[in-house]
Amino acid sequence: xxxxxxxxxxxxxxxxxxAAELLFAQxxxxxxxxxxxxxxxxxxxxxxxxxxxxxxxxxxxxxxxxLDALNESRLVALAKVAGAxxxxxxxxxxxxIRPALExxxxxxxxxxxxxxxxxxxxxxxxxxxxxSTNYGHVMRxxxxxxxxxxxxxxxxxxxxxxxxxxxxxxxxxxxxGMIQRKGDVSEHAHREQTVQHLVxxxxxxxxxx
Amino acid sequence: xxxxxxxxxxxxxxxxxxAAELLFAQxxxxxxxxxxxxxxxxxxxxxxxxxxxxxxxxxxxxxxxxLDALNESRLVALAKVAGAxxxxxxxxxxxxIRPALExxxxxxxxxxxxxxxxxxxxxxxxxxxxxSTNYGHVMRxxxxxxxxxxxxxxxxxxxxxxxxxxxxxxxxxxxxGMIQRKGDVSEHAHREQTVQHLVxxxxxxxxxx
DNA sequence: CGTATGCTCAAACGATCGTTTGAACCGGCC
DNA sequence: GGCCGGTTCAAACGATCGTTTGAGCATACG
Numbered sequence: 001x002x003x004x005x006x007x008x009x010x011x012x013x014x015x016x017x018x019a020a021e022l023l024f025a026q027x028x029x030x031x032x033x034x035x036x037x038x039x040x041x042x043x044x045x046x047x048x049x050x051x052x053x054x055x056x057x058x059x060x061x062x063x064x065x066x067l068d069a070l071n072e073s074r075l076v077a078l079a080k081v082a083g084a085x086x087x088x089x090x091x092x093x094x095x096x097i098r099p100a101l102e103x104x105x106x107x108x109x110x111x112x113x114x115x116x117x118x119x120x121x122x123x124x125x126x127x128x129x130x131x132s133t134n135y136g137h138v139m140r141x142x143x144x145x146x147x148x149x150x151x152x153x154x155x156x157x158x159x160x161x162x163x164x165x166x167x168x169x170x171x172x173x174x175x176x177g178m179i180q181r182k183g184d185v186s187e188h189a190h191r192e193q194t195v196q197h198l199v200x201x202x203x204x205x206x207x208x209x
Numbered sequence: 210x211x212x213x214x215x216x217x218x219x220x221x222x223x224x225x226x227x228a229a230e231l232l233f234a235q236x237x238x239x240x241x242x243x244x245x246x247x248x249x250x251x252x253x254x255x256x257x258x259x260x261x262x263x264x265x266x267x268x269x270x271x272x273x274x275x276l277d278a279l280n281e282s283r284l285v286a287l288a289k290v291a292g293a294x295x296x297x298x299x300x301x302x303x304x305x306i307r308p309a310l311e312x313x314x315x316x317x318x319x320x321x322x323x324x325x326x327x328x329x330x331x332x333x334x335x336x337x338x339x340x341s342t343n344y345g346h347v348m349r350x351x352x353x354x355x356x357x358x359x360x361x362x363x364x365x366x367x368x369x370x371x372x373x374x375x376x377x378x379x380x381x382x383x384x385x386g387m388i389q390r391k392g393d394v395s396e397h398a399h400r401e402q403t404v405q406h407l408v409x410x411x412x413x414x415x416x417x418x
Numbered sequence: 419c420g421t422a423t424g425c426t427c428a429a430a431c432g433a434t435c436g437t438t439t440g441a442a443c444c445g446g447c448c
Numbered sequence: 449g450g451c452c453g454g455t456t457c458a459a460a461c462g463a464t465c466g467t468t469t470g471a472g473c474a475t476a477c478g
Contacts, residue, residue, distance in 0.1 A: 012455080028331060030239040034436065044457055049437060051455095114332065121330030121383070122237060123323065164410050167380025168373045174330070175372075201373050204417035205410050221425080243466065253427055258467060260425095 013051050015041040018108055020062050025114035029059055060130055063119070066103065066112045067131075071138045073099035082145050092145050093202045094195065097169065101191050104176050117174030120167075150207060165202045172198060222260050224250040227317055229271050234323035238268055269339055272328070275312065275321045276340075280347045282308035291354050301354050302411045303404065306378065310400050310407075313385050326383030329376075359416060374411045381407060 010018070019041035023032035034055060038045045052058040077095035081087045104110040119127055147158060176194060219227070228250035232241035243264060247254045261267040286304035290296045313319040328336055356367060385403060 026332075028237070028239065030237065033434075035434080044455095045436095046438080046458090047456070055436065117330050121326050121380075123235075160406055161410065163384075164377045164381055164407075168377035168414070171330075171376025171380070172373055197369055198373075200417060201370065201414050204413040205377070208409060208413035208417075242464075244464080253425095254466095255428090255468080256426070264466065 012041075012043050012047055015043055016048060016051065016058070017062060017065060020058055021108055021111050021115060024059070024062065024118070025111040028118060056126075059127070062112075062115065063131070064134070066109070066116075067135055070099055070103055071135050073102075074138055075141065078141060078145065082141070083148075087145075087149065089146075089149050089203050089207055090199055092142065092149065093199045093206075096142055097173075097198050097202070098195050100169075100173050101176060101195055104173065105187065105191070110176060113176065114174045117170050120170045146206065161206050165205045168205070169198060169202065221250075221252050221256055224252055225257060225260065225267070226271060226274060229267055230317055230320045230324060233268070233271065233327070234320040237327060265335075268336075271321075271324065272340070273343070275318070275325075276344055279308055279312055280344050282311070283347055284350065287350060287354065291350070292357075296354075296358065298355075298358050298412050298416055299408055301351065301358065302408045302415075305351055306382075306407050306411070307404050309378075309382050310385060310404055313382065314396065314400070319385060322385065323383045326379050329379045355415065370415050374414045377414070378407060378411065 016037070019037050020032070023037050023040060026032070027036075034048050035045060038047060048055065048058055052061055074096055077099060078092065081091040081095060100113065104113055119131070143158075143162060146162060147153075147155075150158060153161070225246070228246050229241070232246050232249060235241070236245075243257050244254060247256060257264065257267055261270055283305055286308060287301065290300040290304060309322065313322055328340070352367075352371060355371060356362075356364075359367060362370070
């Protein structure tokens with residue numbers, strides 16, 4: 001069914017991670033089998049268990065490889081604006097949104113955002129716990145800054161709005177990079193335009209009266 | 210692993226549909242096996258293929274049973290306000306949101322919203338086509354009314370915002386009914402409060418300058 | 419009563435799943 | 449050369465998947 005190996009460069013581990021990203025995005029974690037995956041990567045079936053231990057560990061490694069860099073970028077961007085007296089909501093939201101869209105610059109990064117949106121919709125407990133323990137501090141720092149900039153909102157009200165905005169952004173980012181652009185719009189301009197779209201939408205959703 | 214039959218009332222078909230809703234919400238379409246499903250429903254394994262033909266047809270029937278009623282309610286509510294000169298954005302959004310939260314009144318309805326959110330995140334082509342051909346006209350009617358009430362927005366801009374709002378609402382509705390309420394808040398009051406939350410958020414996201 | 423019909427049941431089918439095994443291969447080091 | 453840790457390979461393991469089968473049961477109708 002799957003024809004030819006898709007990836008034939010890089011180390012075995014990297015080929016597996018790349019193919020996993022593609023197939024997890026297309027068919028989900030259960031739907032993508034290790035046989036399809038290793039065939040697409042051009043490696044032996046046993047290589048997954050040899051290098052990662054199990055399929056579940058491979059899933060975690062797919063997340064870790066991207067989220068370590070993504071959340072580090074977000075925290076660096078947040079640190080530049082957090083706590084300052086003239087910081088705006090736009091600044092904080094850009095710190096959250098822009099790194100994700102820059103990750104989507106290349107195809108495999110865009111595929112990963114699809115994987116992330118899937119994990120977000122699945123209320124799988126083990127995966128949620130993995131994400132919470134490893135990257136929960138990032139959302140906590142952003143939430144604290146939102147609370148500082150929106151003092152008129154009660155805590156339940158703020159959490160409500162953050163939850164809604166996060167849902168919208170995750171959905172939107174999972175589609176970014178998938179759609180075809182007009183030929184005369186550069187990748188950079190398209191990304192900047194999308195960042196502004198999402199930031200303005202998120203500002204409206206967070207700060208409406 | 211799954212202990213006792215969960216459902217022991219109603220016809221075989223209804224017991225299967227109820228158990229399918231629960232297990233699809235918990236483990237996804239691939240993750241829930243027909244053996245777990247029929248055991249939870251308290252029916253024989255072969256009953257699924259006898260009554261529905263295949264697992265895929267069962268999935269479609271789970272959607273059809275709920276979405277026929279849900280989208281009919283939405284269209285009825287929309288018809289009451291669409292086209293009128295004094296209709297507001299709030300009215301249209303309530304016509305979209307309230308039927309979904311009323312469906313979530315009982316537990317199984319709330320479970321179905323989780324199933325719907327899963328299908329929304331999975332970019333599965335066959336399922337998307339099923340939803341598009343059977344219920345695409347509903348979203349088309351709502352989109353037309355949004356366009357009427359927001360004439361200052363270009364078409365691409367409007368589609369952008371509708372997509373973002375839909376993502377946020379789908380995510381939020383999939384969580385409604387799952388969370389514990391304070392003991393002193395009635396079900397009715399909680400739902401009305403949630404409707405107002407979501408409507409105000411959606412208005413802000415659609416109509417911001 | 420006999421039979422037809424709709425449904426349920428235990429059992430089995432072939433396919434595919436994640437994982438394990440043990441031999442083969444490979445570079446570098448004594 | 450001889451050996452050795454790291455890696456790849458084909459093959460097989462047991463488990464579980466969706467689906468099919470044919471006998472068994474119940475109810476209704478002549």
